[in-house]
Amino acid sequence: MPPLARWYIKSAMIYLIAGLLVGAIPPALAIAGPTYVHLLVVGWITQMIFGVAYWMFPKYSAEAPRGGNAVAIATFILLNVGLVLRVVAEPLRAMHPESLPGWLLVVAGIAQAAAALGFALNTWPRVKVR
Amino acid sequence: MPRVSAWFVRAALCHLVLGFVIGGLLLASKGVPLGFDPWPLRPIHIELLLVGWMIQLVMGVAVWIFPRFVLRLKPQRSAVTAWLAFALLNAGVLLVSAGLLAAGRLVEIGAAASFAIHLWGRVSPAGLSDI
Numbered sequence: 001m002p003p004l005a006r007w008y009i010k011s012a013m014i015y016l017i018a019g020l021l022v023g024a025i026p027p028a029l030a031i032a033g034p035t036y037v038h039l040l041v042v043g044w045i046t047q048m049i050f051g052v053a054y055w056m057f058p059k060y061s062a063e064a065p066r067g068g069n070a071v072a073i074a075t076f077i078l079l080n081v082g083l084v085l086r087v088v089a090e091p092l093r094a095m096h097p098e099s100l101p102g103w104l105l106v107v108a109g110i111a112q113a114a115a116a117l118g119f120a121l122n123t124w125p126r127v128k129v130r
Numbered sequence: 131m132p133r134v135s136a137w138f139v140r141a142a143l144c145h146l147v148l149g150f151v152i153g154g155l156l157l158a159s160k161g162v163p164l165g166f167d168p169w170p171l172r173p174i175h176i177e178l179l180l181v182g183w184m185i186q187l188v189m190g191v192a193v194w195i196f197p198r199f200v201l202r203l204k205p206q207r208s209a210v211t212a213w214l215a216f217a218l219l220n221a222g223v224l225l226v227s228a229g230l231l232a233a234g235r236l237v238e239i240g241a242a243a244s245f246a247i248h249l250w251g252r253v254s255p256a257g258l259s260d261i
Contacts, residue, residue, distance in 0.1 A: 041179070045184065046183075058131065086157060089161070090160065093160065101161075102161030103162060104161060105160050105161030105162075106157075106162055109158040110154055112150055112154060112157075113154035115150070116151075117150075119143075120146060123139075127139045127143075129133045129136045130132075
C-alpha cells in the first residue's frame with residue numbers, strides 16, 4: 001500500500017473515533033451537530049474512499065501508476081486542513097461569533113472543495129474501460 | 131473495469147465535485163456574507179453527496195469487482211440491469227435536486243432494485259454460482 005493511502009486510511013480511522021466521541025457527548029452534539037456529521041461523512045467515509053481508490057484503482061501508467069503525486073498529496077492536505085479548520089472554527093463561532101474570524105470557514109470550504117476537485121482530476125484518468 | 135462501472139465512477143466524481151462546491155458555499159456563508167443565500171441548496175448538497183457520490187461509487191465498484199461467474203449465464207440481462215441502475219440512479223438524483231422529491235425517490239428505488247437484481251446472483255462463493 002503506498003504511503004499516501006496509509007495516511008488517508010489512518011486519518012480516516014482517527015476521524016471515525018473523533019466523530020463517534022463527539023456523538024457520544026450530548027452537549028457537544030448539541031453545539032457541533034454539523035461538525036459531527038462531517039467528521040463521519042467527510043473525515044471517515046470520504047477519506048477512506050479517497051485512500052482506497054488511490055491505492056487500488058487501475059494504474060495510470062507504468063511510470064506513474066497512481067497519477068500525479070503532487071496533486072494527490074495536495075488533495076490529502078487540502079481535505080484535512082479544510083476539515084480540521086471546520087471542526088475547530090464552526091462550533092467556536094456558533095458559541096462565540098467574535099471568537100474567530102469568519103474567513104476561516106471560507107478557507108475551510110474552499111480547501112475541501114479544492115480537495116474534491118483534486119481527487120476527481122487525479123482519479124479520472126485511472127477510470128479505464130477494459 | 132467494465133464500461134458501465136467507468137460511467138458509474140465518473141458520474142460519482144462529477145457529483146463529488148459539485149456537492150463539495152455547494153458544501154463549501156454553505157460553510158463559507160456561516161463565516162461571511164456571500165451576497166446571496168446558499169441554504170436552499172442544502173438538500174441538493176446532501177443528495178449529490180449521499181446518493182450521487184457515495185451510493186453511486188459503491189454501485190460502480192461493486193459491478194466492477196464482484197465475482198463474474200454468473201455473468202456468463204445471462205450476460206445480456208446483467209448488462210441491462212447494470213445500465214438501468216446507472217440511468218435510473220442519475221435520473222433520480224436530478225429529479226430530487228430539481229425539487230421533485232417523491233418522483234426522484236421512486237426512480238432511485240428503481241435503480242436500487244435494478245442494481246440488486248444485477249448483483250444478487252454474483253454474491254456467491256466460487257463454484258456455487260448457478261443461481
